[in-house]
Amino acid sequence: MPFILPVAHAGDLGAPGGPVLLTISGKLDNTNGDSVARFDETMLASIPQHRIETSTPWTDGKKLFEGVLLSDMLDLVGIGAAQTLRLVALNEYEILIPVSDANEFGVLLAMRMDGKPLSRRDKGPIWIVYPRDSFTKLQDERHDAKWAWQLSRIDIL
Amino acid sequence: MNLLARKTAISGMTLVAVAASGLLLIFALQRLVQTEAEVAGRFGESLLWFLYQAQHEEQRLISGVFEWNASERTEEDAEQLRLLADLAVSRLDVFSHGTLARAAADANESAVIDDTRLNLLAFDQVLQAAILQRITVPKSELDALRSDVRALRVAANRVLLAERDTIAKQRDRYSSVLWQAIVAVLLILACGVFIVMRLLASLRSAAHAKEALRRDRDFSNLLLESSGDGIIAFDTGGRCTHWNSALGKLFPAPGGSQVVGLPIKDAYALPEGHVILDMMRDTLNGQSLHMPAHPIPGGERYIEKFSYPIRSGMTIIGGILFFRDVTDMHLARMELVGHRDQLEAIVRERTKDLEESLERETRLRELYKSFVSMVSHQFRTPLSIVDSSAQRMIRRGKEMSEGEIRERAGKIRTAALRLTRLVSSTLNATKVDAGEIDLSIRCCDLGKLIEEACERQKETDPDRIFRLQLDRLPSMVPCDPLLIDQAIANLLSNAVKYSPATSPIDICADVEERWVRLKVCDRGVGIPEEERPRIFERFFRARTAAGVEGTGIGLHFTRTIARMHGGDVEARSREGGGSSFILSIPIEESSL
Numbered sequence: 001m002p003f004i005l006p007v008a009h010a011g012d013l014g015a016p017g018g019p020v021l022l023t024i025s026g027k028l029d030n031t032n033g034d035s036v037a038r039f040d041e042t043m044l045a046s047i048p049q050h051r052i053e054t055s056t057p058w059t060d061g062k063k064l065f066e067g068v069l070l071s072d073m074l075d076l077v078g079i080g081a082a083q084t085l086r087l088v089a090l091n092e093y094e095i096l097i098p099v100s101d102a103n104e105f106g107v108l109l110a111m112r113m114d115g116k117p118l119s120r121r122d123k124g125p126i127w128i129v130y131p132r133d134s135f136t137k138l139q140d141e142r143h144d145a146k147w148a149w150q151l152s153r154i155d156i157l
Numbered sequence: 158m159n160l161l162a163r164k165t166a167i168s169g170m171t172l173v174a175v176a177a178s179g180l181l182l183i184f185a186l187q188r189l190v191q192t193e194a195e196v197a198g199r200f201g202e203s204l205l206w207f208l209y210q211a212q213h214e215e216q217r218l219i220s221g222v223f224e225w226n227a228s229e230r231t232e233e234d235a236e237q238l239r240l241l242a243d244l245a246v247s248r249l250d251v252f253s254h255g256t257l258a259r260a261a262a263d264a265n266e267s268a269v270i271d272d273t274r275l276n277l278l279a280f281d282q283v284l285q286a287a288i289l290q291r292i293t294v295p296k297s298e299l300d301a302l303r304s305d306v307r308a309l310r311v312a313a314n315r316v317l318l319a320e321r322d323t324i325a326k327q328r329d330r331y332s333s334v335l336w337q338a339i340v341a342v343l344l345i346l347a348c349g350v351f352i353v354m355r356l357l358a359s360l361r362s363a364a365h366a367k368e369a370l371r372r373d374r375d376f377s378n379l380l381l382e383s384s385g386d387g388i389i390a391f392d393t394g395g396r397c398t399h400w401n402s403a404l405g406k407l408f409p410a411p412g413g414s415q416v417v418g419l420p421i422k423d424a425y426a427l428p429e430g431h432v433i434l435d436m437m438r439d440t441l442n443g444q445s446l447h448m449p450a451h452p453i454p455g456g457e458r459y460i461e462k463f464s465y466p467i468r469s470g471m472t473i474i475g476g477i478l479f480f481r482d483v484t485d486m487h488l489a490r491m492e493l494v495g496h497r498d499q500l501e502a503i504v505r506e507r508t509k510d511l512e513e514s515l516e517r518e519t520r521l522r523e524l525y526k527s528f529v530s531m532v533s534h535q536f537r538t539p540l541s542i543v544d545s546s547a548q549r550m551i552r553r554g555k556e557m558s559e560g561e562i563r564e565r566a567g568k569i570r571t572a573a574l575r576l577t578r579l580v581s582s583t584l585n586a587t588k589v590d591a592g593e594i595d596l597s598i599r600c601c602d603l604g605k606l607i608e609e610a611c612e613r614q615k616e617t618d619p620d621r622i623f624r625l626q627l628d629r630l631p632s633m634v635p636c637d638p639l640l641i642d643q644a645i646a647n648l649l650s651n652a653v654k655y656s657p658a659t660s661p662i663d664i665c666a667d668v669e670e671r672w673v674r675l676k677v678c679d680r681g682v683g684i685p686e687e688e689r690p691r692i693f694e695r696f697f698r699a700r701t702a703a704g705v706e707g708t709g710i711g712l713h714f715t716r717t718i719a720r721m722h723g724g725d726v727e728a729r730s731r732e733g734g735g736s737s738f739i740l741s742i743p744i745e746e747s748s749l
Contacts, residue, residue, distance in 0.1 A: 058254055091214065091244050120240070121247045149247070
């Protein structure tokens, strides 16, 4: 992994310096103001980076996605015994996913595709990525719906 | 339709039903599997939804532009407008890649989307500049966007209708497949009902057959058990298939009555080469065998064995052995055979007696005939002499001189004497035949006996020469002197009678081993060869004896006496003419 950095300690999320890309709200332990946890680009970059290489229904050919593991993010904010997450996109698209997906599939909060940062015009800045090629059961429309683009908020229910 | 044809037809129908069920099942499954594969296929992202999204975001952008124009155009407003622009562009961008690009191409909507996207990107340049300069966006710039929004809505309309059409067609297809499957299942059900009915019918007829079989088996068991014979049947492997308790009584098996199902060889522990095993083998080769009554080893019973092969069509499928206890019959037969033998012995004995009596009777008749002939011949001569002498004496009367009378009387006396002699010798012979003469053997001087007999003979024939050679005689010979004297006298008188008065008579004695042989030879008429065997018969007289006085009893009497002594007499012709008679008498060793 080229981006191995120490994981921030609980209760020490830091404060976003630039534009906020991701807001985590709901039943979370660690916040950085207004009962929510906000992350800017720098903060996200400080979390260990992971990769998933897979094809998707919205792209052509295999793509290499890089970003933060959803499980790492949830650990960082501390979600207790919460079971479900609500993912909300910039266009107010909403979908519920089980927390267990994070560990079971190693779901990624992807921020780069093929080395290039994802822009808002290209499903960025954060795209929920499942390792679709590695699990046959993920190759299904119900799972495809969980790939939230332009992710802006995670509600921990 | 006869039973066989009906059965064949039903079996054929059942087969057809089974085959049809299989084919229908395969057909239905194939149709369902095909449909399942179709249904399981990914329906992918909804083109309609993304068209709606694109149209919606573009509409929001248009609204955003209006708000921007009317607002104070702060940095916050600028950011909001940039977001709306990004969202609108991103919603059109998705049609450029992946499944949506293909879906748009398939729906022939690519051109509309591409135009919209190009228009949007052109507008975006104007927009970004306006945002940067914080100026309003001229309304004319929005015209293209408005018409694009409409175009997108119209495209969505088209896609919706096309999708409806596709779904309806799909539904029709699924419905048709399901109906085919339903019909197939109904047909399978019908076949199944038919097959189950056939099965039930088969089970019922199997039960009937089983019941009939059981009745048959009970009946054959009854038959087997009611037979007094021991019965055992076996299959081609020598395994017992039927057995009855009568056999168990006759031949108890080592394992009791548990014989059925076992190889007979094992059940009865028969050694290799046992006669039963041989019979079984020959029976299975198609022979029907019968072994006559024979005793059971180590028992007093007698049995008969029968075996027959059992055939099914042309094939031998086993054999059956019968063991019949024939002890009573056999014993009865044995008894019968005994009785028969006894009867036969009695019959033989009786027959022999009868034959003997017949022979005796025949002999007696012959005897009487001979006697009568002898009497008529021998007695007539002296009687005629007496008669003629008496006539002469009557005729001559007193003219007869004393000498003449004496002569005549002498003739009469001679004839009377001759008659007396005939009578007495006849009586003697009769006595001997009747066994009235007792044999009284003692040692006597045979030589002296012979000399005295010659002397007596000489009294009647003084001129005859008797030449005696008796020096080889033992001093004493055991015999009955009276009878032997009679026998010798007979032989001597015969020799004298049947030979010329001038010829001598030779008498010589010899001893051979344990026999005394006394030979009397004459030089007389001899005996014809063919008559020699008969001359010792009573009253028989040879042809050559004709004209000579005799009863035919002498030789017979002589032989009887010789035989009483354990000896015999035989006649031979003498060399140079005449006869020789040899009297043989056995002597004790000690008397030599």
